[in-house]
Amino acid sequence: MGAPYFISQKLRFKGRVSVWATAISSFVMIVAVSISSGYRAEIRKAVADICADATLHAEDGVLLDSALLSELDAIDGIASVTPVIVEPGVIKCGDIMEGVVFKGTPSDEDALSIRIPERLSRILGKGEGDRITAYFFAGKVKARNFTIKEVYPNPVELDRNLVVYCPLGDMQRVLGMPRDKAGSVEIRLDSRYDGREAINMKAAEIGFATGLRCESGARLYAPVFDWLQVIDINVAAILVLMALVAAFNMISGLLIMIMRSTTTIGTLKAIGMDNRSIASTFLRVASRSTVLGLLAGNAAAILLCALQNATHFLKLDPAFYFVSYVPVKLNIGAILATDLGAWAVIMLLMLIPSMLISRIDPAQSIKGDIS
Numbered sequence: 001m002g003a004p005y006f007i008s009q010k011l012r013f014k015g016r017v018s019v020w021a022t023a024i025s026s027f028v029m030i031v032a033v034s035i036s037s038g039y040r041a042e043i044r045k046a047v048a049d050i051c052a053d054a055t056l057h058a059e060d061g062v063l064l065d066s067a068l069l070s071e072l073d074a075i076d077g078i079a080s081v082t083p084v085i086v087e088p089g090v091i092k093c094g095d096i097m098e099g100v101v102f103k104g105t106p107s108d109e110d111a112l113s114i115r116i117p118e119r120l121s122r123i124l125g126k127g128e129g130d131r132i133t134a135y136f137f138a139g140k141v142k143a144r145n146f147t148i149k150e151v152y153p154n155p156v157e158l159d160r161n162l163v164v165y166c167p168l169g170d171m172q173r174v175l176g177m178p179r180d181k182a183g184s185v186e187i188r189l190d191s192r193y194d195g196r197e198a199i200n201m202k203a204a205e206i207g208f209a210t211g212l213r214c215e216s217g218a219r220l221y222a223p224v225f226d227w228l229q230v231i232d233i234n235v236a237a238i239l240v241l242m243a244l245v246a247a248f249n250m251i252s253g254l255l256i257m258i259m260r261s262t263t264t265i266g267t268l269k270a271i272g273m274d275n276r277s278i279a280s281t282f283l284r285v286a287s288r289s290t291v292l293g294l295l296a297g298n299a300a301a302i303l304l305c306a307l308q309n310a311t312h313f314l315k316l317d318p319a320f321y322f323v324s325y326v327p328v329k330l331n332i333g334a335i336l337a338t339d340l341g342a343w344a345v346i347m348l349l350m351l352i353p354s355m356l357i358s359r360i361d362p363a364q365s366i367k368g369d370i371s
Helices: 003-010 016-051 066-073 118-124 168-175 196-210 222-260 262-269 277-311 332-349 350-358 363-371
Strands: 054-063 078-092 096-105 112-117 129-138 143-154 161-166 181-189 213-216
Touching: 016 222, 016 277, 054 143, 054 196, 066 181, 066 196, 078 118, 078 168, 096 118, 096 129, 096 168, 112 118, 118 143, 129 161, 129 181, 143 168, 161 168, 168 181, 181 196, 196 213, 196 222, 222 262, 222 277, 222 332, 222 350, 262 277, 277 332, 277 350
Parallel strands: 096 161, 112 143
Antiparallel strands: 054 181, 054 213, 078 096, 078 129, 078 181, 112 161, 129 143
C-alpha cells in the first residue's frame, strides 16, 4: 500500500456542499440522457408503426413471391418484413362520420375485426365489442361492418391521421387483390439503425437490391427527426454545463481542504514527500467524494425514471411534444459513459487547485502552526 493511498484513507473531504452539488448535477445529467433516449425510442417506434423504417412500393401492388423474400432476407439489418395494405375510408356511427386510414396487416384475428386508437374511440363513443360501419371508395363504394376487437393507446401523435388496423385478408377482399399481393411491404430495421442518415442509407440499399421504390420513414417524417436532433444538442449542452458546475463546486471544496491542511502538507514535505505525491493524496480524497456524489445522483435519477416509467405521472401536451407523457429509457451504457465523462472532467479541472500544494512552504506552515 503506497503512502498517498494510506494517507488519503485518513483524510476527510470537507466540502459536503460540493458533494451535494455533484449529486444534483449527476441527477440532472442522467435524467436528461434518459429522456433523450426515451424520446428517440418512442418516436422511432411511432414512425415504424405508421410507415415502418422503410416501405417498398410498386405501381400495381407488391408481389409477395419467394424471389422478393429471398432478396430481403439477404440484406443485413432487417428485423422484420410485413406486407400491408393502406386504404382511406370513412367510419359512420349514427350522425358521426370520421375519415380514417385502414391498415391491413397479417393477423390471426377474426375477419372483419379491427383495432382502433383511443382518440377515435372517444370521437365515436364506441369501445371493444361494438360494431361500426366503414365505407371504402376504391372504384365503387363498398361498405363493411366491423367489430371493434381492441382499443389501443396512442401516446405518440405524429400526425392527425387515425389509423385503424384490420386483417390483411379483409383489405385484399375489399380491393379485389389476390392473396399473393399487397399494397406495400413495410420493413423494420434492427436497433443499430436509429438515426436519420442510417435509416435513409439502408432504405436506399433495400430499394437498389429489390428494384422497387423504397421510401424511408425518416425522410417522410424529417421534421420529427430534426426535432430529435435539437433535443440531442440541448442534452449535450446540459451535460457540459452540469459537469462544469460539479467541477467548480468540487474545486472549491478541494481548495478549502488544502487551505485547512497547510500544516499537514508542510509536515509531509518535511518528511520527504514530493509535491506530486501530496497532490495525488488530496486528489484521491476528492475523487472518492466525486464518485460518492455521482452515485447518489445516479440512484435518485434511476428511481425517478423507474417511477415515471411505471406511472407516467409527468405529462406533456402531444400537440407540441408529439408524446402525451415524458418518455424515459434507462440506457446503462449511456449512463456509464456520462458518469465516466463527468468524473474525467471534474478530475481534470481539479488539477488546477492541486498546483497550490507546490506553493506551500513547509517551514512557514509548520512555524505558523507552532506559533
